[in-house]
Amino acid sequence: MPKVTFKDDDLTVECEQGANLRDVAQNEGASIPFGCEQGICGTCLSRVPAGDENLSDMEDQEKETLAAMGAEPGERLICQCRVEGDVTLESAH
Numbered sequence: 001m002p003k004v005t006f007k008d009d010d011l012t013v014e015c016e017q018g019a020n021l022r023d024v025a026q027n028e029g030a031s032i033p034f035g036c037e038q039g040i041c042g043t044c045l046s047r048v049p050a051g052d053e054n055l056s057d058m059e060d061q062e063k064e065t066l067a068a069m070g071a072e073p074g075e076r077l078i079c080q081c082r083v084e085g086d087v088t089l090e091s092a093h
């Protein structure tokens, strides 16, 4: 099973292949904040220092929001990601 590491919380958990990353974060009590949960508000923006390739590809909505926010490469909207393999997340700010 894929492992998800939340660096800010010093927390590593396992989840189902294809799991919604927002669900994993919320169910495990990670400190990533969420707002709209639809890839619009940008509240859940996080840096992905490792395993970016193991997250689902970006949909247009996420790309639009990241561009509007001036997000850096390697940052994702966690509410829009599915987990396909091991990944590490940390706060973007």
Ligand code: FES
Pocket (backbone or CB within 6 Å): 033, 034, 035, 036, 037, 038, 039, 040, 041, 042, 043, 044, 045, 077, 078, 079, 080
């Ligand atoms: S919670 Fe709004 S973009 Fe993820």
